[in-house]
Amino acid sequence: MTSTADAQVTSPRSKKHGSFLGRTAGSPLLRLIIRRVLLAVPLLLAVSLLVFILLEAMPGDPARNQAGMDATEDQVEAVRRSMGLDRPAPERYITWLFGFLRGDLGVSSVSGRPVAELLAERLPVTLELVGLAFVLSVVLALPVALLAARKPGGIVDRLIMVFSMTLLAIPNFVMALLLVLVFAVTLQMLPAIGYVPVQVSLVDNLRSVTLPVLALAIPMACFYARFLRGDLGEQLLGAGYIDTARAKGAGIWRILWLHAFRNSSFGLLTLVGLNIGALVGGTVIIEQIFAMPGMGMLMLQGVISLDLAIVQSCVFIFAAVAIFANLFVDIMYAVLDPRIRYGSH
Amino acid sequence: MAVTSAPLRPELGGASPAPTLPRTGVRWSKFRRRMITWLSGGTVVLLILLCFLGPYVLPLHPPVGGSVLNSALPPGSPGHPLGTDVNGNDVLSRLIHGGQASLTVGIAVNLIGLVVGGSVGAVSGYLGGKSDTAIMRVLDVLIAFPSLVLVIVLAQVLGPSLPNTIIALTAFSIPAVARIARSSTMKVMSMPYLQAAQLAGSPWWRILFRHIVPNIVPQLTNFLMLGMAIVIVTEGALSFLGLGIPAPNPSWGNMVYEAQQSMSATPQLVLWPALALLVTVLSFNLLGESIRDEVNTR
Numbered sequence: 001m002t003s004t005a006d007a008q009v010t011s012p013r014s015k016k017h018g019s020f021l022g023r024t025a026g027s028p029l030l031r032l033i034i035r036r037v038l039l040a041v042p043l044l045l046a047v048s049l050l051v052f053i054l055l056e057a058m059p060g061d062p063a064r065n066q067a068g069m070d071a072t073e074d075q076v077e078a079v080r081r082s083m084g085l086d087r088p089a090p091e092r093y094i095t096w097l098f099g100f101l102r103g104d105l106g107v108s109s110v111s112g113r114p115v116a117e118l119l120a121e122r123l124p125v126t127l128e129l130v131g132l133a134f135v136l137s138v139v140l141a142l143p144v145a146l147l148a149a150r151k152p153g154g155i156v157d158r159l160i161m162v163f164s165m166t167l168l169a170i171p172n173f174v175m176a177l178l179l180v181l182v183f184a185v186t187l188q189m190l191p192a193i194g195y196v197p198v199q200v201s202l203v204d205n206l207r208s209v210t211l212p213v214l215a216l217a218i219p220m221a222c223f224y225a226r227f228l229r230g231d232l233g234e235q236l237l238g239a240g241y242i243d244t245a246r247a248k249g250a251g252i253w254r255i256l257w258l259h260a261f262r263n264s265s266f267g268l269l270t271l272v273g274l275n276i277g278a279l280v281g282g283t284v285i286i287e288q289i290f291a292m293p294g295m296g297m298l299m300l301q302g303v304i305s306l307d308l309a310i311v312q313s314c315v316f317i318f319a320a321v322a323i324f325a326n327l328f329v330d331i332m333y334a335v336l337d338p339r340i341r342y343g344s345h
Numbered sequence: 346m347a348v349t350s351a352p353l354r355p356e357l358g359g360a361s362p363a364p365t366l367p368r369t370g371v372r373w374s375k376f377r378r379r380m381i382t383w384l385s386g387g388t389v390v391l392l393i394l395l396c397f398l399g400p401y402v403l404p405l406h407p408p409v410g411g412s413v414l415n416s417a418l419p420p421g422s423p424g425h426p427l428g429t430d431v432n433g434n435d436v437l438s439r440l441i442h443g444g445q446a447s448l449t450v451g452i453a454v455n456l457i458g459l460v461v462g463g464s465v466g467a468v469s470g471y472l473g474g475k476s477d478t479a480i481m482r483v484l485d486v487l488i489a490f491p492s493l494v495l496v497i498v499l500a501q502v503l504g505p506s507l508p509n510t511i512i513a514l515t516a517f518s519i520p521a522v523a524r525i526a527r528s529s530t531m532k533v534m535s536m537p538y539l540q541a542a543q544l545a546g547s548p549w550w551r552i553l554f555r556h557i558v559p560n561i562v563p564q565l566t567n568f569l570m571l572g573m574a575i576v577i578v579t580e581g582a583l584s585f586l587g588l589g590i591p592a593p594n595p596s597w598g599n600m601v602y603e604a605q606q607s608m609s610a611t612p613q614l615v616l617w618p619a620l621a622l623l624v625t626v627l628s629f630n631l632l633g634e635s636i637r638d639e640v641n642t643r
Contacts, residue, residue: 169623277492280491288586299497322490
């Protein structure tokens with residue numbers, strides 16, 4: 001999918017864009033980045049519109065919810081007007097969109113507080129979880145994959161592949177509970193639930209996020225390790241440059257790291273980028289299990305209590321993160337691979 | 346079909362890839378691959394039989410409506426081989442009935458995804474040009490969402506029930522299948538036999554159904570196995586959050602949730618549905634890999 005899109009961007013056939021962008025931007029890389037960012041804008045708009053339409057279809061009446069069970073019709077109408085729900089849907093969408101761009105995300109109907117304020121409280125927790133899980137998944141996958149690829153078909157390779165396949169088959173919410181069972185209930189080494197802010201104590205903070213981060217990172221790490229091991233193994237079998245390196249007398253680690261891994265890093269980058277969305281989505285369930293006051297939990301509570309302003313913003317931000325991660329991968333491709341930049345591939 | 350034909354084609358696979366390996370090594374790896382195909386395929390068949398026929402054939406207790414007097418019996422209790430849960434329901438019976446729900450959702454979602462997503466992708470790839478771009482942009486919007494987030498919102502909009510869970514999950518199955526069908530179609534479109542068919546003046550429907558569809562099915566079958574695993578896990582997550590199969594009806598997801606509530610007293614209750622999910626997901630993943638290897642060696 002990326003390759004066809006790239007071909008469109010850089011092939012001489014798309015003269016129209018080439019001449020237009022050629023005037024605005026000199027370097028091919030910059031041109032490609034601009035083009036990618038321009039493509040992301042309508043996508044973001046469409047995503048926000050879809051979220052809005054979905055929430056319109058949500059059952060229940062938010063105004064009645066807000067007014068309370070025994071409110072009269074007049075009171076419900078008054079609440080409806082104060083929430084702006086009496087205006088037509090397209091107008092409300094436009095209002096929301098421009099509000100969002102100005103940083104005004106509306107007011108939570110359940111807590112009565114501005115959504116931006118709630119998000120500012122919750123965002124650091126989710127960022128910490130996702131950031132640590134992201135780093136850990138890659139850091140775990142690299143040595144494991146290299147170790148397995150060192151001797152394809154060997155006992156270490158087999159063990160790693162069987163082990164990672166098994167771990168990969170455990171859904172993250174089950175993994176979370178198994179971790180709690182082992183490390184919190186049985187060994188009592190780590191807290192089962194709760195989040196300690198880093199301002200209170202760094203050690204307690206790290207202890208409180210260890211299990212949720214592991215639950216998010218382990219399945220991802222297995223996925224990356226298996227992919228990387230497969231890709232490295234394929235190169236060791238057939239690639240000419242590997243044979244050349246071998247003939248020159250390079251050691252296996254040097255071959256793996258300098259010759260094979262460099263090529264595999266592209267595939268790994270794509271995989272990691274595509275999985276940012278899954279990682280962020282995973283926080284919804286993991287934060288719920290570990291009672292982490294993050295964005296995922298905010299969204300889930302919003303969905304269950306029909307707090308439209310919260311769901312609209314949270315879902316949009318989740319989708320935007322995934323879109324930007326893919327955008328970043330596309331751009332990194334061009335940065336790393338000159339063939340894509342100059343369109344000669 | 347690809348699965349059953351695997352062991353019947355011993356001449357493929359082993360001969361070409363690594364001529365430097367000793368013959369016994371080649372034979373062993375071929376044997377091992379065949380074993381994995383049979384084991385995972387067999388487990389899948391067994392699971393389907395157990396979950397769909399089990400409730401009629403086996404002397405199971407009803408999965409709901411147990412008495413609190415029988416609460417949390419240990420495994421091996423008379424009449425309850427895996428014990429009972431906190432509500433006094435037979436765990437084995439709930440596992441089998443829950444598996445039926447999970448597999449029903451998995452099969453239904455993937456069939457809908459295959460038919461709808463497959464046609465959308467094949468048509469999009471076949472038409473090419475502006476219509477292709479338009480279709481792909483629409484799919485991009487659906488794919489842009491983290492799948493669990495989109496499914497959670499959809500499930501809440503539709504309300505928790507088995508059919509609604511299926512509908513919510515197709516929202517991420519259809520675009521994923523469509524993308525794979527499209528890229529496979531575009532690969533087929535560049536093949537000489539397709540150009541020959543076009544030159545011979547075959548009508549579009551003939552090209553689509555005689556030449557394109559049969560050639561993209563292997564790729565889609567491989568993805569469907571992985572799709573089964575993904576859908577079953579997502580259904581589990583949804584039911585775990587209380588947005589999927591509504592309690593007290595069993596599903597592996599809501600069984601995990603119920604077990605979480607009494608984790609310190611009865612930790613074994615987490616393990617049964619966890620084990621069921623593990624075995625199912627592992628079998629579908631392995632079967633998918635076997636089919637992929639089979640497709641690639643051809």
